[in-house]
Amino acid sequence: MSTTGRRVGRPRAQQRPDSGLTPREELLEAAAELFTTHGYAATTTRAVAERAGMRQATMYHYVAGKEELLAGLLESTVAPSLVLARRLLSDGTASAEARLWQLCRSDVELLCGGPHNLGALYLLPEVRTEAFSGFRQVRADLKAAYGQLLAATEACGGLDADELALRTDLVFGLIEGVILIHRSDPGRPPESFAAATADAALRIAGAATRVAGWPRAG
Structure with missing residues (x-):
């Protein structure tokens, strides 16, 4: 039995510093x-x-x-936002508008955060194939959560199903649209436009933005 304390596994092509990653x-x-x-x-x-x-x-x-x-990288850009969305849906302590704003801001920061622009991978034609159906399902679940939060807002509460679906498409499209902004200007910190994007999403929902008590970036 090895007593060196080194990680057991298949040999590497070259020695690399231990990153702490699997x-x-x-x-x-x-x-x-x-x-x-x-x-x-x-x-x-x-x-x-x-x-x-x-x-x-x-x-x-x-x-x-x-x-x-690729599937793992794609899902890493969606799964944390879905977890947050479900938590916000069950949170009755804040208004639906405030919760939607928080989800939008956090989603933008996730899509554009990190050292690599993983959001740009959404644009790959391969993503439309069956191999990535798991990612597309998680993304659909996140979009549905956006729709639920929109439906709970005062401005969208009385909309019919078609109009609500349109508002959901517009908000979700706005959030994912930051991928193109980030790709054209990768040096811009996501925090600098995440809050502005969330404000724009609330305007699409028909709500005023930045009212007292709403969360702020940071």
């Missing part, structure tokens, strides 16, 4: 960098493995391939 997390980090800088189609599994400091054969011990890595 091998799968290292692969996801490598994939995020390569997919967003070189493109998904142009990135090989060998390149991902080498960027993570392991052999290509070793990579398949942790993931099935590029599709699984």
Whole structure:
């Protein structure tokens, strides 16, 4: 039995400083960098493995391939917002307008935060294939949560189903639209436009923005 205290596993192609990440997390980090800088189609599994400091054969011990890595990265841009949305839906201590504003701001910061513009991966044609149905379902669940919060606002409470669906499409489209802004100006801190985007979403909902007691950025 080993007594060296080193992590047991398949051998790496090169020695790398211990990042504290699991091998799968290292692969996801490598994939995020390569997919967003070189493109998904142009990135090989060998390149991902080498960027993570392991052999290509070793990579398949942790993931099935590029599709699984892309799916994991895509879901990481949606799942935290869905968790927040469900918590906000069950929170009766704040107005629906305030909760919607908070979700919009947080969602923008998630989509545009981090060292890599993962939101830009939404634009890949591969995302429309069956391999990414899990991501699309989580995204649909998040959109439905937006719709529920909109329906609970004073301005949207009396809308019929078609009008509410339109408002939901507009708000959700606005939030995801920041992906293009971030791609054209990656140096702009997400915090600088997250609150403004949330304000715009509330205008679409028909509510005044920044009323007393609403959350602020920061």
